[in-house]
Amino acid sequence: MREGRVLKAFGGYFFVYDFESKEVYRCKIRGKLKNEGSDVITGDLVKFDLLDDGSGVVEERLERKNSLFRPVIANIDQVIITFAIVEPDLDFKLLDRLLVLAEIADLEVTICINKVELSSLEVAREQLLPYQKIGYRVIYTSAKEGIGLDDLVEALKDNVSVFAGPSGVGKSSLLNAIQAGLELKVGEISQRIKRGKHTTRHVELLSLDTGGWVADTPGFSSLDLSFITAEGLQYFFPELIDYLSQCKFNPCSHSHEPQCAVKEAVEKEEITAERYQNYLKFLAEIENKKKSW
Ligand SMILES: Nc1nc2c(ncn2[C@@H]2O[C@H](COP(=O)(O)OP(=O)(O)O)[C@@H](O)[C@H]2O)c(=O)[nH]1
Ligand SMILES: [Mg+2]
Ligand SMILES: [Zn+2]
Structure with missing residues (x-):
């Protein structure tokens, strides 16, 4: 049987990236799996078979390493916590909150500080030094000037990542800068604000040409910490x-x-x-x- 990763679940179909052929197949899911209550979500690792017509059938879901509830996604390796050094001003309290959420979810963290060309690398490095001392990896980028993009590519490589961070800091711009043809909308109000409470959201993993997968929606839509003691x-x-x-x-x-x-x-x-x-x-x-x- 083939093994792959679910990039998207939509309308009863599962779009599975085949690790061997590197192709994406549209799959149905074996009824038995549903009956066992073993749901399949974006990010899941699955075993599947191909039918003569080129479509596939998911036969088995492998055990999950972890999963996030909002967005609904499984087997995440890391979160790229993204802020701008200015415009908007770096909100350290929100940064610390996102770091706590990442620690709770047991995710690797990369802190990405964007728009460095509006300030300076020295200033940015000095402000983030305490975080580097704690052991967090910090990268400094400018989507506009193409600074630090190699470091971002390196951080994303071979990982399944979600971005987190306030809107307007340049998350979409950074992805556009590293993946030609992606054309994510820039300057859009985060979907979180527009979305009604009960609208289903379809999370999609994008495969990067440089290696790795990135969720197309930012992680941690709930910032509430009161579920911990x-x-x-x-x-x-x-x-x-x-x-x-x-x-x-x-x-x-x-x-x-x-x-x-x-x-x-x-x-x-x-x-x-x-x-x-x-x-x-x-x-x-x-x-x-x-x-x-
Ligand atoms: N000066 C500057 N502006 C940037 C940079 N990256 C993104 N922007 C701008 O910041 C705004 C928000 O960018 P966007 O990618 O939509 O942010 P997102 O909400 O985090 O996805 C847009 O006007 C971008 O053109 C950067 O490195 N430098
Ligand atoms: Mg965006
Ligand atoms: Zn004490």
């Missing part, structure tokens, strides 16, 4: 983890307790004050939501 939040700030066992109290929320190793690390500037402040804000959000229930 107050005690859980600390584990999604990677730079806190080494300090957690050194706090006097256990559990320690690292907000008001004495002899807190995290607070001491902030004072010594081993943890940046801005990230710590955002940790406290997210913690308050989670606690307030609980109280209102």
Whole structure:
């Protein structure tokens, strides 16, 4: 049997990229699979057979590594968290929120800072230095001037990626810049705003000529963190983890307790004050939501 990846599910058909022939086949799904309750979504790895007429039948869905609920997509390797250095101003609180969501989903992260030609590489690098120190990969691009596109291609290569980040930062422009003929609309208001609550969305994976797949819709449409517990939040700030066992109290929320190793690390500037402040804000959000229930 052939093995492939579902690039798109639409109107009862599954468009499957065959790893061997590198062709895309329109497939139906074996009724047995549906009866077993084993749904097939974009990103799924499947086994399929080809019929004489050139169409295919999905016989088996392989186990998923992970899946996102919005957008509905499976087996994602990484999220490209994209911001502009200016226009719009880089929103570090939103960046930290997206990083927490990526950590929860256990995705690899690449932070992409676009529109660097409007500022300078030096300024951008300095602002993102704390994130590089934590261990996040940061790339600096300009879709307009063609800066850093090789780094983006390299990051996308051989991975299944979703973009995340506010609208207007240049996500579509970056994809257009690395893939000739793509012609995604630029300057469009994010679909999220226009879309009605109950409209089904069809997520499509684009195969890049340079290798890799990218979802055509940005990831993490819900930015709500209150589904995690107050005690859980600390584990999604990677730079806190080494300090957690050194706090006097256990559990320690690292907000008001004495002899807190995290607070001491902030004072010594081993943890940046801005990230710590955002940790406290997210913690308050989670606690307030609980109280209102
Ligand atoms: N100056 C500058 N403008 C850019 C750059 N990349 C995108 N833009 C502009 O930013 C606006 C939003 O771009 P778009 O790709 O639609 O952003 P998206 O909403 O994140 O997909 C458009 O007017 C683009 O022309 C860049 O590198 N430099
Ligand atoms: Mg766009
Ligand atoms: Zn503590």
